[in-house]
Amino acid sequence: MRYAGKKILTMCVTLFAVTLFVFLAFHMISGDPVTSMLGTQATPERAEALREELGLNDPVLVQYGRWAAGFLKGDMGTSYSYRMPVSEMIVDKLPVTITMTLMAFVWMILIAIPVGLYAAKHEGGVVDRIITVVNQIIMAVPPFFAGILITFVFGMIFRLFTPGGYVSYQVNTGKFVGYLFFPSLAIALPKAAMAIKLLRSSVISELKLDYVRTAYSRGNSKRSVLYRHVLKNAMIPVITFLGMALSDMIAGSIIIEQVFGIPGLGRILLTSISNRDYPVVMAVIVCIATLVLVVNMIVDVIYGLVDPRISVE
Amino acid sequence: MIRVTDLNIEFFDHERPETVVYDFDLTLHEGEIVGLVGESGSGKSMSALAIAGLLSRKDMKKRGEILFEGVNLLDCDRKTLRKFQGNEIGMIFQEPMTSLNPVKKIGWQVEEALRLHTDLSKEERKKRAIEMLQKVELHEPERVYEQYPHELSGGMRQRVMIAAAMICDPKILIADEPTTALDVTIQEQIVALLKRINQEKKTAILFISHDLSLVHQLCERVLVMKGGYVVENGSADEIFYHPKEEYTKKLIAAIPKVVRKTEKDS
Amino acid sequence: MTENILEVTDLQVSYPVSRKTPFEKKKSIQVLKDISFTMKRGEILGLVGESGSGKTTLARSILQMIPYEGTIIRNTVQPQMVFQDPYGSLNPSQRIAWILEEPLRLKGGLSKEERVQKVKTMLQRVGLEEKILERFPRELSGGQRQRIAIAAALMLEPELLIADEPVSALDVTIQAQILALLKEIQKEMNLSILFISHDLRVVYEMCDHVLIMQLGQIRESGDVEEVYFHHKDPYTGKLLKAAGIETA
């Protein structure tokens, strides 16, 4: 419990550092919004008055504090280009990104764990070798190319889904999830291949350790050595990887959204980057960063539960 | 009780086959402690693992016979072998640090053989495990039961290993360098513990070690191995004080003697 | 020449314990307590103790590798050290020739030819052939590696050598050879050796004087003969008995 508390504290500190960095960086490049807001009517006095009104004359840290406090209350500022509150835009799109990433995560686990265990159990066999080779190739496929291939094969040849036929979750949740079926697969495939490789090698190297010999000496069968002794140990590095993969997939969803024409956080982020719509860019990046940090924290806590050596330190 | 005849083990690890144990013969009687001595690479551990049924690699070829209760452990099926492992034949290893599963509680590991070989209920198993932990002279066995290996010292871990190996009252205990990784005073305690178990339960012990003087303290009979062969075989005193083979003499000469220098000089 | 090469008075070493929160008081564990002894030039001093007794910490403080309180007077150039694990003490990515030349390179003042000549002489002294120079440490046996480690330690011609369990990782027959080599070199070079070991038999064979340590303190010290056959401290007796040495 103490360990979990420590991890939550670390997460908060990191989150503070990240948001501060993002704020300062954008504060520096975004220049003076007053000039663009007033346009031709700008006089030094009016500009100064507006600056005072917007709090731009306060020290940077105070401005950061105000921004962060607003963020916590759900006020993320106003989009320059859409002229609407950023929070509304994000609340609308966040479920899309989260659903897609979670589906991809489930895909990854469903594929990686059985296949990885099978390959490790039958190390050196024909199936294991085929898995290894196929794996090596799949790992090399960029997710967006996997997306294009899936669009072509399943969308255009087998017509299992309509490319570009995205349905919003507000309209029809079932169809929404159905449409995300293939995009999430595209995100998951390369990660699943990496997870298979890691799980396989982790199990194989665990099987060589002394405690496995001890387990055999007590009369365990191969099966019970694998499931009752080795699996938990072998999962320790895999858990770290799964966590990293999950945060990678959150970011990777930005690209996959483009491939499948899904209007999620990625779409907003990209349009805002090209429009220099900084409040939106900042908000999206901070949101994704928070998601990633929460995922990392959860992984750390699970890690502590699985490995008794960690929590004691 | 257990009779090993003509055991040969060959490896195919490297390009050419490599024999690591040649014509190994051994008979172990009830309640006997036999020592197996040799330097690294002599084949002593390999022979011990073979007797415990723990050599099952594909790149290995085994010949000969290991007869235990009328069954040849070398070519019986795995299921029969498993019935003996942990139940009739227990084993402890050199590194108590790595020989225990790092993510499982001590209690779980100690009672594992019971879970595999008996129909005892959970509570009975726990009772037996705690009794066993007490027998190997661990303080606060209830506490140890709930602990993880990394929370114990090396000596304590080796006691846990012994408790786990002895929980089904096996007829044979194979101890592969069980004290090498420990301090001398702890080593002495572990050796005393093994002696006591041997006397109380009439467990036969095969004690593998590189330390001839330690084997001399503990064992009645000793086999000396070199390069895969048993070079000498006899009673411990005979081998220690009147070695016949050149190699045994060399081994004994290599142990520094603690004799008063005044006597040495005169 | 009976001057003391090493005088240790009231040596104290403690390690800080990591605190759980920054608000806790600073705590530390004392690992060496009131250590005082002297070592004569040209002698082999044995240092015996079990793990956790502080033998290695003592060696490190003599080598000034860790902070300590008290005084350590070293009447010598920088002592050198031979370690227990002969694999870890040789740089795995370098050839033997490089490893043996490195101390001379660091000292400077010698040409390449002079360095090579010195290396070759030293190699002969530890009983190895020249062809070994082109090999990597991983290609050598444990005994050969330990000979190289001894050679490397002697390249700078130290007067004091600290040998930390130099033969514990070796088979008994190899162990005997390395011990013989150390003794021979010690006589030849009038070297002083601080010989750290947990093995009472080996210490008896090698040393003139001995210190028995337990939990950071010296329990008993003196002439080997005296300590082994007329020990005053019960702990010494316990150690001797555990090692199966009969001194009655």
Added chain:
Amino acid sequence: MNWKKIRKNKNFIAGSILTGIMLLLILAGCFYTPYNPNTMDPSAKFAGVSLKHLMGCDNFGRDIFSRVLSGSRTTLIVAAGTVLIGVVFGILIGALTGYYGGVLDEVLMRINDAVFAFPSILLALLFISLLGSGKYHVIIALGIAFVPSFARIVRSEFIRNKNMDYVKSAKLQGAGDFRIMFVHILPNTMTVLLSAIMIGFNNAVLAEAGMSFLGIGVQPPDASLGRMLSEAQSFLFSAPMYALFPGLTIILLVLGFGLLSDGLKNE
């Protein structure tokens, strides 16, 4: 390394051959491409695979083979720049923090972990939105994003090595800190580091392609595999080959480096 061991190392052999062929083709592409990668030829619009156009032509009638060659070159340059920045700073940070430890280590590693926790593509996006797009900005953005992973690897190798006895003997022989770090310890991290560099190349190729695919990476007139893929996507139904070739090129590049990395690990 000895030859016998290398001959047995299938990953290393396959990786070397694949990477070798790809690098040769790309190098040749620097001096000669069958067509100018940017010349449009309306008559050859969507031309199929033929001896004249090895991989066919795109929607503007540009020769895909020539564009793939020039695009892979851009990709490789970006990857090399990224890895270079990552390795140089990674070694410096990793060596200093690992060797000295203490407060410096605490602080740098906290920052490092925070950056490391971030998916590199997100970090690169952040930098691009700050700096603007373009080849050099991509290199800087990805390079910074890659520093932490190298720093971590180097640091843990340094920690492992600094407690080894050979470092202690070097100290006793009078070697200074910098000599110990870069002459004694660094060569011992090479196996691990080389393997990490190969993986770094992989990730850099994938990240660059991803960013160019999003249109915020390399800008025209520089050809880029990612940008080609994003253009090809619109014509996926009518000209699937247009998407296939750039995609395959990325796969082959990544596969080669991946195999090399595995091979080096087994060394």
